[in-house]
Amino acid sequence: MRLPWVPAVFCVAIGAFAAGRSFLSYADAKPALEAQRDKLPAELKNATEARWDAWARQQDKAIRARLEQGDLDSMVNLLLFGTSFTHQPRILMENLTEASKAGILKARVDDLVAGLRQPAGNERLEFLSGVLRARGLDPETPEGARETGMFILSNLERVAEEARTFARRAAEADRKTVAASDPAALLDRASLFADRGVSLDTGIFPNFSIEQTLRDLKKRGLLREGQVGEVAVIGPGLDFIDKNEASGYDYYPQQTLQPFAFYDSLLRLKLARGGAVSVSVFDISSRVIDHIQHARERARKGAGYVIQLPRDIARPWPDDVVAYWKSLGDQVGMTVAPIRPPDIFQSLNGGRGLETRAVEIRPPVVLALEPQDLNIVLERANLAPAERFDLMIATNIFVYYDAFEQTLALENAGAMLKPGGLLLTNDRLPELPGGSIKLAGVTDVPLASQGVVSRQAVGWYRRR
Ligand SMILES: C[S@@+](CC[C@H](N)C(=O)[O-])C[C@H]1O[C@@H](n2cnc3c(N)ncnc32)[C@H](O)[C@@H]1O
Structure with missing residues (x-):
């Protein structure tokens, strides 16, 4: 909670300092262990406190280890869509x-291996070069270069x-969704990525869905003007190069969007007052946490944070998404000249290329972000009741977990919310009978473009 007489910048420091985190205790996990008895991993059948503690610590490591596979997935996205190390055309899967x-x-493989040999200040290549070297691959030698190429191709x-x-899984989930009359069925993504590497991919669309949901909640009277002060973003991601060709770019520095887009939406809808918002950012990726820490360090010296917002006009977006794209950032920063996309985009899109915007986020907004390492499946931040959140958002994260892990994550989020506080997410999470947090409703976000309507949905889970 913000004390009225303390300047915002000190509150941020105190908040970051005070926060610690704890593993979910056996006592808190017990209701989930009982409710999901049939779906538990073998080690947790007949669990005891000692077995739970051992499993939780081991599972935390296993979840974090999935980030490495996500990095290799990003390497493949870079191979296919990257333009910073090659002049070859981009490749659709x-x-x-x-x-x-x-x-x-x-x-493309040859150009990527050459780039990895000499990253020449390209931060994506520098990062991947470190990942590969840690696996004993050294593109400097002819033999190492061959092995690196083979490793990239096998990935x-x-x-x-x-x-x-x-x-296949998504088509199956879609069939069930279409058959169901319940709008919450739109949230059923059936742990689609439960066996996938954990990626940092991010883009503008989830932020549009969150803004539409906040608008809906305000219209329904579930959120009021000026009501929101403490918020959290779980898993904001880092735009390294997205897995979708339509948003897979590497011509600008890596960036995080969601915390700024969320802050921007809160101000646009007047749900929060500028300067009175603190945004906790939880992630298991040290890259995400370090990235935000560095942005904060620069902000302390007065530097803003620039986000690049490209839009491929050969793939029309729904009108309301375009309107959102045009306004994104206007509450938290000012429009600046965007980085010019490479020429390859002009030649590929029938000469239409990318339309781009860029926004420089104001330093106080950057300083309102409080990044913290936290695994939402197994950990919760230790917050006094007054420090708990009014709102938390988590998009495209729970889809990486199985039903038991999702239940744990939901209860961990519930423990960090104020009574009546909301978690907004685009996944259905299995609730505990008598648990602390329940699905209170769903906002359906239709995306209509050129006569085709696809639907996104965001569920609101409310803390009792
Ligand atoms: C696919 S990205 C989604 C980014 C963004 N929310 C969006 O929708 O564009 C998933 C993010 O969640 C983070 N993440 C995954 N599992 C997590 C966990 N158990 N606890 C906290 N963060 C997690 C990842 O590191 C990454 O930043």
């Missing part, structure tokens, strides 16, 4: 065979195979 026959794939094969599996 569905055109892989043609690209391979045309020699484009081989040329491409794995990712292509996984993409087919995920598409």
Whole structure:
């Protein structure tokens, strides 16, 4: 809670200092262990406190280890869509065979290996070079370069195979959703990515859905003007290069969007007052946490944080998303000149290219972010009742976990909310009978473009 007489900047410091975290205790996990008896991992059948503690610590490590596979997935996205290390055309997953026959794939692999050998200040290549070296791959030697190329290709094969599996699962989940009359069925994504590497992928669309949901909650009287002060973003992600070609870019520095977009929406809808918001940011990725820490360090010296917002005009967005894109950031920063996209985008899109915007976020907004390492499946921040959150958002994160882990995550989020506080998420999370937090409703966010309507949904879970 913000003390009225203390300047915002000191409150931020106190908040960051005071917060600690704890593993979910056996006593707190027990109701989930009982409710999900049939779905428990073998080690947790007939659990005792000691077995729970051992499992929780081991599972925390296992979850964090999935980040490495996510990094390798990003390497594959970079191979296919990156433009910072090659002049070769970008490759769509569905055109892989043609690209391979045309020699484009081989040329891209060679260019990527050359880039990894000499990253020359390219932060994405520098990062991946470290990942590969940690695995004993050294592109400096001819033999190492060959092995690196083979390693990249074997990961491409794995990712292509996984993409087919995920598409099958998604089609199955969609069939059930269409058959169901309950709007909450839109949230059922059936742990689609429970066996996938954990990626940091992020983009503008989830933020549009969150703004639409906040608007809906305000219209329904469930959120009032000026009501929101303490908020949290769980898993904001880092735009390294997205897995969707339509938003997979590497021509600008890595960036995080969600915490700023959320703050921006809260001000646009007058749910919060500028300067009176603190945004806790929880993530298991040290890259996300460090990235925000560095932005804060620069903000302390007066530097803003620039976000690049490209839009591929060959793929029309719904009008309301375009309107959102045009306004994104206007409450928390000012429009600045965007980085010019490489020429390859002009030639690829029938000369139409990318439309771009950039916004420089004001330093006090950057300083309102309080990043903290926290695994939402197994941990909760230790917060006094007055420090708990009015609102938490978590998009495209719970889909990486199975039903038992989702139940734990839901209860951990519940423990960090004020009574009546809301968690907004685009996944259905199994609730505990008598648990602290329940699905209170769903906002359906239709995305209509050129006669085709796809639907997103955001559920609001309310703390009792
Ligand atoms: C796919 S990204 C989604 C980013 C963003 N929320 C969006 O929708 O664009 C998933 C993010 O959640 C984080 N994450 C995954 N599992 C987590 C966990 N158990 N606890 C906290 N953060 C987690 C990842 O590190 C990453 O930043």
